[in-house]
Amino acid sequence: MSKNNSTATIKMRRRALIVMIGFVILSFGMIGRMFHLQIVRGEELQEMALRQQTRTLPIEARRGMILDRNGNVLARSADVWNVCISPAEINPDTVNELARDLSEILGVPEQRILDLAAQRQFFYKRVAPRVDADIREQVLNLVQERGYTGVFFEPATRRYYTYGSLASTVLGFTNADNEGAYGLEARYNSVLSGTPGMVVTARNAWGADMPFRYDRRHEARDGNSIVLTLDQGIQHFVERNLEAAIIEHNIRHYATGIVMNVNTGEILAMATVPDFDPNHPFLIGDPRRAAQLEALTPGTDEYREMRRQFQFDQWRNRAITDPYEPGSVFKLLTAAMALENNVVSLDDMFYCSGAIDVATETIHCHHRRGHGSICFVEGMRRSCNPVFISIGQRVGGQEFFNYIHAFGLGERTGIDLPGEAGGILHGQNTLMREGMVELSSSAFGQSNKVTPIQLITAVSATVNGGYLMEPFVVRQIIDPDGNVLETRQPVVRRQVISAETSDEMRLLAEAAVVDGSGRLAAIPGFRIGGKTGTSEKLDADGYDGNILSFVGFVPMDAPRYAILVTLDGPELEDVFGSTIAAPVVGAIMNEMLAYIGMEPQFTQEELEQREVDVPDVLGMTSHDARAILTNRGLQTRMIGTGGEVLRQIPQAWQTVPRGSSVIIYTDINAIAEIIVPDVVGMTAAEANRVIVEAGLNITLRGTVTDGVPTVVREQWPAAGSTITTGEIVTLTLMRRPEQAVPAMELPVLMTSSP
DSSP: OOHHHHHHHHHHHHHHHHHHHHHHHHHHHHHHHHHIIIIISHHHHHHHHHHHHEEEEEEOOOOOOEEOTTSOEEEEEEEEEEEEEOGGGSOGGGHHHHHHHHHHHHOOOHHHHHHHHTOTTOSOEEEEEEEOHHHHHHHHHHHHHHTOOSEEEEEEEEEEETTTTTTHHHHOOBOTTSOBOSHHHHHTHHHHHOBOEEEEEEBOTTSOBOOGGGOEEEOOBOOOEEEESOOHHHHHHHHHHHHHHHHHTTEEEEEEEEEEETTTOBEEEEEEESOOOTTSTTSOOOHHHHHHHHTSOTTSHHHHHHHHHHHHHHHOOHHHHOOBOOGGGGHHHHHHHHHHTTSOOTTOEEEEOSEEEETTEEEEOSSTTOOEEEEHHHHHHTTOHHHHHHHHHHHOHHHHHHHHHHTTTTSOOOOSSTTOOOOBOOOHHHHTOTTOHHHHHHHTTOSOBBOHHHHHHHHHTTTTTSEEEOOBSEEEEEOTTSOEEEEOOOOEEEEOSOHHHHHHHHHHHHHHHHSSTTGGGOOTTSOOEEEEEEEEEEETTEEEEEEEEEEEEEOTTSOOEEEEEEEEEEOOSSOOTTTTHHHHHHHHHHHHHHHHTOOOOOOHHHHHOOEEEOOOOTTSBHHHHHHHHHHTTOEEEEESSOSBOOEEESOTTOEEETTOEEEEESOGGGOOEEEOOOOTTSBHHHHHHHHHHTTOEEEEEEEEBTTBOEEEEEEESOTTOEEETTOEEEEEEEEOTTOOSOOEEOOOOOOOOO
């Protein structure tokens, strides 16, 4: 072989070796790269590929309902729809007309719809979220009439509050994402929300959505529902009476009301007025504040700040967030701890000169001339400050401190609502100071601050046998199929006083209503107990008006319900809880007792007084009028939202049967006329039902035979006449002609509330 051939062969072999080595190196590099991509980054790259090849759209879960204790729906998720377009399927020749027409119906800018429609590689773009059935119907009609393509609807939900503002500060509301933002909606958001579903949409090689036949759908699971202890009817009574009180007494700030079962801690009603409509939570619900806001220029910093502050204020559940000085309502607690410690008895005597000196301070009684020599029961009945200062001093600072904390003051009650505040109380060393100034002021309800929920829970323990209950508003949790998942049981936190002391406290509380400061809350036929409260608001900025309050209990032989009302800032002179807050509680209680079917028990003397004269209540506030009418044994029905009685029916000094309804009008325009029905020939019972259902009162006169049926012989006004709601229809009875038995002539009185 020639030298040249040998050299060429060597070179070829070297080249081959180099190629082989390069190939091996390249192979190892590719294997390493594949190992890195498939093993090291495999999971990551798979997720990236999945994101590129698919798109996930959430399916909203239907939020669970909120029900009252009787099954009335307070909040539910209503069916709404998202309006969507499929740009790839829209006819380019009609896209401008489609954008214009959709813009007019949906209120979405036309250019935005055109921009979405221009993305023709996509099959899904959302144009408008959560439209109601009316808007959906308009869009459907538009599409059908004009023959538009590429428009479709996606089911969604929107929170809807059935009774508007009812219990709004308790329920709260949801935000734009359908998540709980305030109140129970926020506290129980995880329970109510459910589990969202999803639609997985395939994409093609260019990243565009593929038609819907390639979708995979995973259904959402609806949220659980919650059943409250609230009663929609009782809640309505509380809110209506608080609204009337704000108008009557020109309340500058707010009013709160709580109704609680003293034996279980269940909250039957809880309200703060003014409130808001949770269907439109960002609108200012208080007309006075709305007017203030309208006076400012929208868009300015001042406007935005005031609007924000007003919104937060109306969302606050002040019954659990705002501590205040309870005033004389606190005397129930002072009395209970003194009786429990045996430092006072019901017969102990005291002397009130109108003021009492404590160290260097002179503390006055509300009755500046003094009560003179009075016993403990009379001291409670007249709400005498010097009496309770003396009792508090007998208890002593150490025991007083122990008991106010045993009654749950100064700590949160544990109610299942967000935002509960604690109290602001004197410390142990302060109450034990020499001179006892702080102890003395605390004994009659000044200088300590508690929330309304703390106070009603504490005072309920004085009459329910001594048990401090944990208040609650959620009774049950139920799944979407109606199965009960959880039932809340009453929780006794501790027994603060003995059953024997509680028996004595019931006597004291009842005495304060029967012939004491709370007499305007009395209701004939029921044993009512309670205590008034009037306190000054003294803060760093000085005097800021009064807070008036009243707590009432019913029935006092075996208490079941407590009602606490607070009125912050009445713009009147000489205001007291006894004259303003007590009638409000009495009105609420009167309506509530009839609603729950609790029957009055009249004494023999009351039964014998079967007829009463209607008092003149024209010009009075509606609550004062209702208190006077109730004390006369008459029922009342208020029509209108004004604060002053402008007309009453029946008119003053007419004689009507006890229990008749007196209609009081606070708005002349609300007066309604009724055509008198024809009841001649009917039995007394049939006529009574027809007349009362028509909204009228009834008086029956004529012949009554014991055990013998009677029928209506005459009626006045005559059938077909037009009279005003609440007026009296007088019926003359006679026994049926075929009944030939001796008769006894007696006036027969029957009535019922319309």
